[in-house]
Amino acid sequence: MNKIGLIIQREYLTRVRNKTFIITTLAMPILIAVLIAGIILIAVKGKEDLKVAVLDNNGFFKGNLKSGTDLSFDFPSGVDTSNYLDKGYSAILILPKFDGTPKTQYYIRSKKSIGFGTKQAIEEKINAAIEDNMLQQVGVRRNELDSIHTLSRFAELQPVVEHGNKTEESNQELAYGIGYTSGILIYITMLIYGMMLLRGVMEEKTNRIAEVIVSSVKPFELMMGKIIGIGAVGLTQFLMWIVLIMVLSGSVQFFLPHDVMQQVQALQRNGGVMPGGSIMQASEGAQKFYGITHALGTANWPLLIGCFLFYFLGGYLFYAALFAAIGSVVEDVQNSQSLSLPVTMPIIFSFLIMSVVVYNPDTPLAVWSSIIPFSSPIVMMTRIAYGVPGTVPYWQLILSMLSLVAGFLFTTWLAGKIYRTGILMYGKKVTWKEMIKWAMRK
Amino acid sequence: MNLLEIRNLKKYFATQKAVDDISFTIEKGSIFGLLGPNGAGKTTLIRMITGIFYPDEGQIMLDGRSFDPTLDVVNIGYMPEERGLYKKMKIGEQAVYLAQLKGLGKQDATKKVKEWFIKFEMESWWNKKMEDLSKGMSQKLQFVITVLHEPKLIILDEPFSGLDPVNANLIKDEIYNLARRGSTIIFSTHRMEQVEEICDHIVLVNLGKKILDGSVQQIKQDFKEHKFSIQLSEPPAASESSAFDIIEQKQNRLVVKIREGHASNDVLQYFLHQQATIESFHEILPSLNDIFIREVEGTKSETRAFQKL
Numbered sequence: 001m002n003k004i005g006l007i008i009q010r011e012y013l014t015r016v017r018n019k020t021f022i023i024t025t026l027a028m029p030i031l032i033a034v035l036i037a038g039i040i041l042i043a044v045k046g047k048e049d050l051k052v053a054v055l056d057n058n059g060f061f062k063g064n065l066k067s068g069t070d071l072s073f074d075f076p077s078g079v080d081t082s083n084y085l086d087k088g089y090s091a092i093l094i095l096p097k098f099d100g101t102p103k104t105q106y107y108i109r110s111k112k113s114i115g116f117g118t119k120q121a122i123e124e125k126i127n128a129a130i131e132d133n134m135l136q137q138v139g140v141r142r143n144e145l146d147s148i149h150t151l152s153r154f155a156e157l158q159p160v161v162e163h164g165n166k167t168e169e170s171n172q173e174l175a176y177g178i179g180y181t182s183g184i185l186i187y188i189t190m191l192i193y194g195m196m197l198l199r200g201v202m203e204e205k206t207n208r209i210a211e212v213i214v215s216s217v218k219p220f221e222l223m224m225g226k227i228i229g230i231g232a233v234g235l236t237q238f239l240m241w242i243v244l245i246m247v248l249s250g251s252v253q254f255f256l257p258h259d260v261m262q263q264v265q266a267l268q269r270n271g272g273v274m275p276g277g278s279i280m281q282a283s284e285g286a287q288k289f290y291g292i293t294h295a296l297g298t299a300n301w302p303l304l305i306g307c308f309l310f311y312f313l314g315g316y317l318f319y320a321a322l323f324a325a326i327g328s329v330v331e332d333v334q335n336s337q338s339l340s341l342p343v344t345m346p347i348i349f350s351f352l353i354m355s356v357v358v359y360n361p362d363t364p365l366a367v368w369s370s371i372i373p374f375s376s377p378i379v380m381m382t383r384i385a386y387g388v389p390g391t392v393p394y395w396q397l398i399l400s401m402l403s404l405v406a407g408f409l410f411t412t413w414l415a416g417k418i419y420r421t422g423i424l425m426y427g428k429k430v431t432w433k434e435m436i437k438w439a440m441r442k
Numbered sequence: 443m444n445l446l447e448i449r450n451l452k453k454y455f456a457t458q459k460a461v462d463d464i465s466f467t468i469e470k471g472s473i474f475g476l477l478g479p480n481g482a483g484k485t486t487l488i489r490m491i492t493g494i495f496y497p498d499e500g501q502i503m504l505d506g507r508s509f510d511p512t513l514d515v516v517n518i519g520y521m522p523e524e525r526g527l528y529k530k531m532k533i534g535e536q537a538v539y540l541a542q543l544k545g546l547g548k549q550d551a552t553k554k555v556k557e558w559f560i561k562f563e564m565e566s567w568w569n570k571k572m573e574d575l576s577k578g579m580s581q582k583l584q585f586v587i588t589v590l591h592e593p594k595l596i597i598l599d600e601p602f603s604g605l606d607p608v609n610a611n612l613i614k615d616e617i618y619n620l621a622r623r624g625s626t627i628i629f630s631t632h633r634m635e636q637v638e639e640i641c642d643h644i645v646l647v648n649l650g651k652k653i654l655d656g657s658v659q660q661i662k663q664d665f666k667e668h669k670f671s672i673q674l675s676e677p678p679a680a681s682e683s684s685a686f687d688i689i690e691q692k693q694n695r696l697v698v699k700i701r702e703g704h705a706s707n708d709v710l711q712y713f714l715h716q717q718a719t720i721e722s723f724h725e726i727l728p729s730l731n732d733i734f735i736r737e738v739e740g741t742k743s744e745t746r747a748f749q750k751l
């Protein structure tokens with residue numbers, strides 16, 4: 001036992017002291033935080049500011065075509081396609097006579113190409129103007145229309161999940177985000193650390209230090225030491241990331257403009273409603289920010305982080321042993337790639353399953369692939385994000401965890417036998433068939 | 443007293459008898475040569491003695507007890523033929539780590555590594571990485587790592603390959619020192635002149651079987667061809683005798699082979715009768731190299747690399 005400890009210590013320390021490890025560990029959350037801050041900033045700062053001159057041949061658009069926050073419509077005279085830029089407009093909208101045919105084509109001309117979102121916004125506004133015009137023609141007055149438009153925004157779908165006799169807010173967007181992110185993280189790290197292990201074992205073999213070491217310790221001890229040591233490196237990296245992300249996300253608010261932050265605080269105090277008035281008073285940015293922080297608060301973080309660490313470690317251990325076995329039989333990188341394909345394939349395949357399951361977490365495919373240890377580390381996390389025991393009943397979670405533990409005990413036992421033979425075998429190209437033969441041997 | 447006793451050791455691989463019923467004993471404090479062509483089964487034999495492989499059959503007794511791979515790790519130091527260490531790891535740390543794996547405490551290990559580094563003038567290497575060392579330097583380091591924990595049994599596979607004469611002598615002296623202090627050394631090599639120089643006792647294996655076993659002197663005696671070299675002051679007048687045949691003659695120097703039923707004195711008498719002045723007369727014993735080639739030649743020794751499993 002003491003010797004496994006020594007091996008774990010060496011594997012761990014040589015990697016953690018490595019410059020690349022320190023840099024990636026520190027840089028990753030900062031990079032992610034900067035990215036998130038950037039996205040929020042852009043969302044707060046708004047989109048393109050577009051001033052559009054309208055050439056209307058109908059007459060009813062003036063008054064019905066409403067300007068928005070980033071989009072203003074003007075109906076100037078004496079402006080045409082040749083001089084709209086000189087007159088201070090960034091685009092000109094040409095509305096030919098509307099004859100009632102569907103898919104009437106309108107044109108907007110601008111120097112710079114307008115964005116996809118802006119195009120949709122203008123389209124919607126034109127449609128709304130036409131709709132309003134039609135309603136006016138059957139006798140609805142303009143001021144009635146305005147009050148109907150403001151008053152009719154009722155629906156905001158709020159899914160609620162039942163827990164016995166309690167109910168809980170559920171947030172599909174958040175579940176999707178968390179599920180997808182943790183699925184990707186486990187997928188990437190399983191491959192990264194699995195490959196790291198493979199290279200480490202191969203290095204020991206090609207360096208011929210393996211023979212020196214196995215004259216001091218049992219091959220199985222060496223293999224376990226390496227697997228645990230590298231797993232500890234991965235765990236360290238995750239824990240550091242979690243701490244760093246928490247610290248950094250706490251500081252995201254300092255990137256927000258002061259007035260927006262005040263609105264957010266006001267929203268937080270009053271449970272999402274601006275004091276003394278309707279929610280519409282708060283700016284779009286402040287609402288978004290409040291929405292994100294509020295939604296994040298609804299997730300069960302201790303459960304999520306706990307399960308994440310379990311499935312990361314379980315998945316790592318399940319595949320690591322197989323990677324170690326491959327590392328022990330190869331002597332060059334090329335050969336290792338072709339031999340590791342059967343191991344990386346299920347990982348990639350479970351990633352594909354995960355990207356389907358994240359939309360439909362309750363299908364039989366989702367249930368079974370989150371229980372079978374080949375794919376459970378990646379798939380189960382995306383389902384857990386949707387809620388335990390709502391989407392994932394306890395029996396499924398327990399069965400999945402138990403089968404993962406049983407799975408990695410089995411792969412480790414199997415790999416140990418291949419490793420024992422492979423690590424001292426030189427000058428021979430080993431095939432999967434032979435590896436299986438070694439594994440089956442007593 | 444015997445430090446190591448090997449009884450009827452067998453290790454069969456799927457298609458080959460790598461070690462087929464080998465027995466021998468090694469006396470405590472002796473330097474023992476384990477010889478054999480490539481693929482003879484030496485490495486398999488050594489791996490069983492170091493506890494890497496379990497024998498299929500047979501027994502290994504170390505220091506009077508049955509050999510236990512887990513407990514006896516600390517009693518054995520093994521330097522494999524193909525050697526290597528971690529490239530990116532600092533040399534000092536590496537040596538301490540490997541000594542700890544042998545069962546030494548950290549402080550004890552550090553102290554011993556420092557002592558050896560001073561002895562071999564390697565102190566300045568401590569913080570260097572393996573990849574910065576020359577082949578000779580890494581060889582020295584490997585030797586230090588092998589003997590650091592003062593094992594009772596030291597197994598060296600081709601310890602001098604890649605060493606310049608100065609460093610080879612340094613290691614050779616250290617081997618003698620270790621033997622004098624009671625360590626037993628198994629020395630595996632192809633270089634017969636080194637074996638003749640260093641070893642007290644040898645075993646020759648081929649195709650998994652032991653062919654020769656004995657002291658170097660004894661084996662040479664066993665294989666002697668009754669050849670003698672004689673130097674006379676002037677070329678002999680006649681050289682026909684019933685006692686011997688002349689194999690080679692260069693002026694006044696002759697190599698003769700004594701016939702069955704005659705002795706070396708018959709040769710001397712013959713030349714004394716001729717009133718010749720004998721300047722020198724000595725027996726030519728076969729070199730281990732000759733014996734090795736003679737014993738191994740013709741047998742189909744196969745290298746492990748090509749063997750089927």
